Structures are given as C-alpha cells and as structure tokens.
Amino acid sequence: MGKEHNHEEHCHCHEEHGCSCAYGHNHEGSQNDLKRIIFGALLFVLGLAFEHFTEFNISLWIYILAYIIVGYEVLISAVKNLFSAKFLDENFLMTISSIAAFCIGSYSEAVAVMLFYNVGEYFQGIAVKKSRKSITDLMDICADTANVVRDGEIFKALCEDVKTGEIILIKPGEKVPLDSVVVKGKSDIDTSALTGESRLVSVSEGSMILSGSINKSGSIEARVEKEFSESTASKIMEMVESAAEKKAPAENFITSFSRIYTPVVVILALIIALIPSLIFGGWSEWIRRGCVFLVISCPCALVISIPLTFFGGIGAASKKGILVKGGNYLEALSKASDVVFDKTGTLTKGEFGVSRIIPKSGISQGSVLKAAATAEQISNHPIALSVLKAANNSGKLPEVLESMDEPGLGIAVKTDEGNFLIGSEELFRKLNIKYEKYQGFETVVYVSKNKEYLGALVLSDTIKPDAEKVISKLKKAGVKKCIMLTGDIKSVAENVAGKIGITEFYPELLPEDKVSHLERIKKESDGKVLFVGDGINDAPVLAMSDVGVAMGGIGSDAAIEAADVIIMNDEPSKIFDAIMIAKKTKRIATQNIAFSLFVKLVFLVLGAFGIAGMWEAVFSDVGVMLIAVLNATRILKG
Ligand code: ADP
Ligand code: MG
16 A cells, blocks of 8 residues: 555655555545445455355455455555565555465455455545545635736636736635735625634725635625735645645654564564474464464554544644644644743734824824824734724825834834834834833834824734633643733733733743743743744744744734644634644544554464464454544544
8 A cells, every 4th residue: 555654755656656645636535445345345255155155266266356356456556666665565565465365275364454454545535535625625715717807807817827916806706816905895705714714704995805715795806915826825725735744753653663664574474484384394384374473563554544643633623723734733732831922913913993192292193193104104013004094094195215124113114204213112212212101001102203202102902802711721731831922011911911811921022032032931841832923023933933823814924934833713712722633633643553553562472373363463454454544533523
C-alpha cells in the first residue's frame, strides 16, 4: 500500500506510484473498492466452502482469484517500489508474507490478509473523505468565475482574470468571488463558509465583503479590492492544501519507526525460517513460523491509523470553524500550558465607538475628529477604522502625501494642510508634544496638527461576549497560565483583564516588547505557549509562539500567513475547542500506538515459539489495523 508510509513523497509521486495521497485523491472508500471487497469476500467464502466440502484443487484456484482481486493494488505497488530506495514498505511486507503463506499452503490466510487489509483501507478511505469534506466545506469557498461589469455590460470572467478596481455583480445565491467593497445595492451575506457558523450579516454600500461568503438576498455590485490570489478564499485554500504535509511528531515517529522496523522484522523472519532449520531440521515448520512472524509484524495498523487520526483531527477542527495548518500544531495544542492573549480585536471586539471628543479650548469637536480621520486614512488599525467611521461625514479629507506608522503607538501623516498625528499618550510624550491627559478607564487617543495638540478621542470597545468564559474553560482544559499583552494603557488593560478573569497582564507594550515578553514566557513555560492575536501588528509574536492563533475571519492577510491556527469566527472560546480536539486526537493516536505495538509484541513472541499460527497472525496484522482505523475515526464524531 505505501499509502501513508510514502506520504512525504505522495503529493509529488501519486501518479507514478499509483500510491494514494490519503489527503489528496479520491478513489479510496469508493464504490469500486467496496465492490472489489465484496466480490473478494464472496470468493473467499466460496473457497472456504470448497476446501471443507469438496475437492481441494478448485478452492486453490478460487483463492488465487480472490487474492488477485483484493490484492493486485498492493502487489503492483510492491513491484513498482522494488526499484526505489524505500522498497521495504508495507506493500512489500504484505506481498512477501502473503506469498509466503501461499507457498506453505495457508491459502485462506493469505487471502484473508489481503481482504481485511482492503477492508481497513476502505474504512480509512471513508474517514479521509469525511474529514476532507469538513475541511473543504469550510474550504469550498472559491468561486470559479465572477460577473464583471465593464462599460455597462455584464460578462463572466475567470476570477484570476479580474483586476482590482473592477466592478463585479454578485447575484443572490452566488458566492462572493473576490474580496471587495459593495458599491451598489443591499443584501445579507452568509459568512458560514468562513466562520463555521451560520450568521447573516447585512451589507450595503461601503461594506467589505470577503470571498467565500454567500450572497443571500439582493443583487449587489462591488468593487474588487484584492486579486484572486490575494483574496481570503484562495489564501485559505492554499493554506489547507499544505496542512497534511506538516506532520505531527507522532506521525514522523511512525514514518521513521517503520523505516527501521520493516527491514529488522524481515531479517528476523529470515533468521527464524533459516537458522533453526539449519540446526534442527524441520524446514517447513520453521518457514511457517517465519511467515507467521512476518505477517504479524506488518506495521500497517500504525502507518495507516496515525496519519488518519491527525488528518481526522484537522477535519474535526474545521467543522468547528477552526483551521489548523498541520498535524504538528495539533500535537502542540494538546500540550498547551500558557495562553497569551492580545487585547484589542482578540478579547475585545476591536470595533471602537468614538464615545467622546475632548477638544482643547478654542477648538471645535468637528475639527478634532477631522484631524483624527486625516491621520488615520491609510491605517488599518481597529482604532483607525472606527475613527474613520465616526468621521464619515466630515467632508473631504486632505490627501496623504507621506506617512509614518508607529506600530503600537500611532500614526503620523503629511498633507497639503499640514502634518497630523494621532496616537497614544506615550507617542505624544516621546515626541514632546504637550497634551491634556485623560483620566478614565477607556482607550484614548490624542490628536495633533503641526505638533500642536488639538484634543483627545475617547474610544469605547466592548469585550466579546464569549471572552468572559474563556479563561475558566481554558483552566479546565489544563492550561496553567493565561496572560494578556496589550499596547493600550494600564487602566484599560486592568478593566478588561478584571472582567475576563486574567490576573497576569502587561499594558503599554510596543510590538517589540510583546516579543520579549513572549520570549520570557516561553522560557518559563514547561509546555507549549499559544499566542492569540488579531494579526494587526501581532505578526512577529504570532510567528514566534509555539502555536500562533489568529482571529482570522476578519481577513487580515498578515495573520493568516503568520498564524498556525486560524479561528474563522473570531471567538476566543474556540481556543478551548481547538485544545480539546487536539487532546482527543493525541489520545487516540497514543491509544493506537500502544495497542498496536502491544498486540504485535505479544503475537510476535507467540509466533516465534510456534504458539500463534497464521490466523492469529492475520488478526494481529489486519485485525489490529481495522480496530485502529475505526478508533481513529472516532475523532470525526461529536
Ligand atoms: P493591542 O496590543 O491592544 O492590540 P496595539 O498595539 O495595536 O494594541 O496599539 C496600542 C496603542 O497604540 C493603542 O491603544 C493606541 O493608543 C495606539 N495606536 C496604535 N495604532 C494606532 C492608530 N492607527 N491610531 C491611533 N492610535 C493607535
Ligand atoms: Mg492588536
């Protein structure tokens, strides 16, 4: 089979080897496989009947026919692999052990090995299909074509060919093909493909719509903001396609284990078959024991069930709107001991309302707001978006000629009408601009024009409704420490941390301070450190944590790229779900490893001493595989 075993090569090799990239091909678990198994099983039973009740010769031919029907794929792979460096794989073991069984007259056992092996693979195929379906359901988000409006005419174009700035028409029931902004019409958008939860969002002129969501009610026209390759849908697709290649340590263990294990058991089997016979004689008995040993030792239970478990885990997470970029992250999640949160946009909604404008005396509120909006024009920080929204009707803003983004502090821009600055207290202190300090528990930003203070905007953010439960849930899941890092001021941080139940928090941090805090936390931790952020100036910490979790549905590219896990619907409580799924995955993988190795070990000893015969061998090989595969499929349930 070489299916999982050759997995590393699969994705490049599956045409030439005919080997099946478990995660990238469609034939496993198919109707044809089932027919083949049923046909093979009928012949097998017929063979047994003939063997017992009539003349023996006929049953041999029936067995051979059954063997070829159920085993030809394995045989072909084994022969093909003979010429590659890794020919000592499960195909090889299955082939020589079943042929050896034939040679010593254990015809029915030889057929049984291949038959049950096929049954195991069939179940594996179904599970892979199911898991892939949950992933692709979440992933079935790329539309192929878009209705482009050019010179008043509408025609269909491939998404790849649509440029930014073009106008597309999205009819009710259609998928949003590219990330775009509504310019005409009103509708409700279903974002469940992106978030894993059905929720309708009303959109109208000016609303951003992400590719992959579905237009439910009205026809809308939208201006394309991002090309196809940069759009949310294709970014996510790309990411998931490579997920199966990033393997968990347990998977890698199995791969390297069977690389050593297989040749060792082949040599041991040869020793059992040859050495005692040379000394004591009795060739046929020792050859039989060697064959039994070989059948028992086949590692297909592990080689198939372990990657299946992790792939299933990724599928199960997808079903909940959590994208995990690889089995390795699932394994790391299962050992999460510290969870570090960003505040804005992660624990809080990051949708600020401008609740108060406090101008310096002699200045109008409107001009403070306009100055603030001028400075925020090109920023994508949650504060910027909120300020711009609040300043929606303050007229035309002066064009930005130059800008200076100070991550974690604020932003400065140069325009025809002067230099504008907006940002935190610290920024104003740093630049030596006098300001009037606001005394309160809300986030506040200060605004200046040509280094002269104009006033402050008080911003109110709300804590996400599910954030309040997340800390106690995480503690239940075995997380030892929950920590909050934020660029915001102490009083705001204290307020949010208190409401959520976080006792350890660090305010007024610049992005680089967050990095040094994370370094320290990693050093002090005895498990894996998760960082959960919204991706806006969090990319460095996301990348350096053991598992970077991004609140990604909102569509921050930086986050989707830097993160290892993406929570599509932005709910922090999904971290708990992710950890629980990871733990279950790990538990099942461990069970399968322990169970398979234990059974094999026992039977290997029994086989070497001639106590276990060919039927016991068949059980400990394909029987155990079947059990392990069925155990692995549990991850997809519930
Ligand atoms: P958090 O760590 O909570 O996500 P950030 O590091 O993104 O916060 O920002 C920290 C602080 O820097 C904000 O509270 C704000 O005072 C200031 N700031 C950063 N970017 C901007 C901006 N574009 N406009 C105004 N203020 C900003
Ligand atoms: Mg942030």
